[in-house]
Amino acid sequence: xxPEVHHPSDIQLGRIAYRRGKAIRSVLAAALSTAVVGTLLVxxxxxxxxxxxxxxxxxxxxxxxxxxxxxxxxxxLNIRLxxxxxxxxxxxxxxxxxxxxxRGPVFFPVxxxxxxxxxxxxxxxxxxxxxxxxxxxxxxxxxxxxNVTVLGGAAITITYGSYIAEVLRxxxxxxxxxxxxxxxxxxxxxxxxxxxxxxxxxxxxAAPALLNDVVSMQKDVGxxxxxxxxxxxxAAQIATAEALNYTPYVVAGVLFVLFALPLIGIxxxxxxxxxxxxxxxx
Amino acid sequence: xxxxxxxxxxxxxxxxxxDGLDLSVGEHxxxxxxxASGSGxxxxxxxxxxxxxxxxxTIELDGEDITNPKINPDVxxxxxxxxxxxxxxxxHMTVLDNITxxxxxxxxxxxxxxxxxxxxxxxxxxxADKAGSYPDGLSGGQQQRAAIIRALVNSPRLLLLDEVTSAxxxxxxxxxxxxxxxxxxxxxxxxxxxxxxxxxxxxxxxVAFLDRGKVLEQGPPAQVLGDPAEARTRQFLAxxxxxxxx
Numbered sequence: 134x135x136p137e138v139h140h141p142s143d144i145q146l147g148r149i150a151y152r153r154g155k156a157i158r159s160v161l162a163a164a165l166s167t168a169v170v171g172t173l174l175v176x177x178x179x180x181x182x183x184x185x186x187x188x189x190x191x192x193x194x195x196x197x198x199x200x201x202x203x204x205x206x207x208x209x210l211n212i213r214l215x216x217x218x219x220x221x222x223x224x225x226x227x228x229x230x231x232x233x234x235x236r237g238p239v240f241f242p243v244x245x246x247x248x249x250x251x252x253x254x255x256x257x258x259x260x261x262x263x264x265x266x267x268x269x270x271x272x273x274x275x276x277x278x279x280n281v282t283v284l285g286g287a288a289i290t291i292t293y294g295s296y297i298a299e300v301l302r303x304x305x306x307x308x309x310x311x312x313x314x315x316x317x318x319x320x321x322x323x324x325x326x327x328x329x330x331x332x333x334x335x336x337x338x339a340a341p342a343l344l345n346d347v348v349s350m351q352k353d354v355g356x357x358x359x360x361x362x363x364x365x366x367x368a369a370q371i372a373t374a375e376a377l378n379y380t381p382y383v384v385a386g387v388l389f390v391l392f393a394l395p396l397i398g399i400x401x402x403x404x405x406x407x408x409x410x411x412x413x414x415x
Numbered sequence: 416x417x418x419x420x421x422x423x424x425x426x427x428x429x430x431x432x433x434d435g436l437d438l439s440v441g442e443h444x445x446x447x448x449x450x451a452s453g454s455g456x457x458x459x460x461x462x463x464x465x466x467x468x469x470x471x472x473t474i475e476l477d478g479e480d481i482t483n484p485k486i487n488p489d490v491x492x493x494x495x496x497x498x499x500x501x502x503x504x505x506x507h508m509t510v511l512d513n514i515t516x517x518x519x520x521x522x523x524x525x526x527x528x529x530x531x532x533x534x535x536x537x538x539x540x541x542x543a544d545k546a547g548s549y550p551d552g553l554s555g556g557q558q559q560r561a562a563i564i565r566a567l568v569n570s571p572r573l574l575l576l577d578e579v580t581s582a583x584x585x586x587x588x589x590x591x592x593x594x595x596x597x598x599x600x601x602x603x604x605x606x607x608x609x610x611x612x613x614x615x616x617x618x619x620x621x622v623a624f625l626d627r628g629k630v631l632e633q634g635p636p637a638q639v640l641g642d643p644a645e646a647r648t649r650q651f652l653a654x655x656x657x658x659x660x661x
Contacts, residue, residue: 315497317466318566319492319517320492320521321516
């Protein structure tokens with residue numbers, strides 16, 4: 134049996150034609166307004182009285198070429214640091230969020246500790262945390278104190294761990310209690326219910342917010358330069374001092390944006406997918 | 416008696432939900448709990464499953480006091496299956512994984528064996544082709560039948576069914592009720608809280624009418640539903656008939 138081909142009625146054909154015309158007009162309007170805004174911006178900036186000076190000291194191609202290798206070398210430190218800190222912060226956040234959801238008097242100390250942790254490190258400016266870790270801990274003169282890169286990385290990990298803990302906790306609490314009840318009714322212990330039923334759903338729901346925190350961390354690993362190691366930003370600072378020109382900072386900035394683009398793309402994709410699922414959900 | 420509830424009391428803040436309730440259920444017996452919303456049907460089932468703690472009285476399963484705080488609730492729950500009104504399948508797992516989670520993780524049974532057993536059940540109720548689907552790809556009736564299998568694979572001594580057809584479209588109620596009727600044929604001991612009076616009449620060995628946290632009247636379905644002794648039971652049934660549910 135061949136399915137009958139549906140021929141749209143004249144009314145439907147009219148509607149389709151109208152919508153198509155409207156879509157074409159919208160695209161034209163968008164193109165026109167983009168052109169106007171773009172032209173205005175270019176005229177405004179390049180026509181400014183100081184433009185020639187700014188171009189010379191921020192967008193100097195020769196300086197950019199000269200210092201690109203050393204800044205790239207610094208960026209490699211940022212990348213390694215980012216991977217280590219992201220893994221550490223996710224793990225730390227997971228532990229702290231689960232500890233905060235434990236009930237019962239036995240768990241009061243760990244619950245309190247986890248709460249104090251998330252409250253204090255979300256409030257403390259990252260710069261201060263880095264200074265305290267990188268310069269305070271070596272001051273204790275303990276044997277086996279790691280170098281400032283590791284200490285600064287620890288400061289970033291601990292700060293971001295506290296944000297991630299709160300995002301995950303919100304995810305855990307968004308899973309309906311009936312899911313926990315169903316898991317317990319099957320004989321699963323609290324730990325098993327958390328691990329197999331609640332956490333997988335919580336992480337899926339929190340994924341967009343988690344990735345957003347990770348993107349934010351990606352640029353904040355640049356603050357390690359405050360502790361001394363030569364990362365992309367510190368390399369750019371040295372180059373700026375040498376060349377008496379700010380172009381190296383712009384180069385470092387562009388590199389950071391390029392480095393962040395893939396993850397930002399993934400975050401957008403995951404967020405979109407989560408929103409679509411929620412809308413499709415029954 | 417498999418289950419004996421004696422003088423069970425449960426309060427939520429100032430609301431007394433169960434107020435000295437007595438009920439016993441024998442092996443292979445099917446008991447239907449009827450009564451208005453808020454009469455304590457669901458709360459009683461949650462107390463039996465230890466998802467809620469009683470505030471007084473005792474519940475004995477197989478002669479063991481399961482309201483004793485020294486008892487491990489996880490061990491008790493393995494003897495009792497519970498099916499919820501809103502199915503509560505795990506949305507991030509396939510139907511098959513939902514069913515095998517507890518046998519594999521709680522009982523440590525080999526995954527292949529648990530899977531084979533689950534497939535046997537799914538085939539029996541005609542859901543084998545949905546084994547790899549996620550719950551949101553199933554109709555309400557299919558989800559509820561999968562949830563019943565999930566509660567059954569651990570071979571519980573007692574199955575608790577909490578208004579399992581209340582969330583279903585009318586045309587899907589039949590397939591779930593057929594499944595429960597089959598389970599009775601297998602000799603499964605069940606307590607079902609229900610609003611389906613016609614079904615209670617067919618499948619239950621005994622109907623218990625709950626009113627204000629007590630069993631006000633109980634007996635064979637024909638007697639409790641056909642010729643109730645208590646005025647409040649008559650009032651309740653009159654309202655049900657008025658709503659066209661009997």
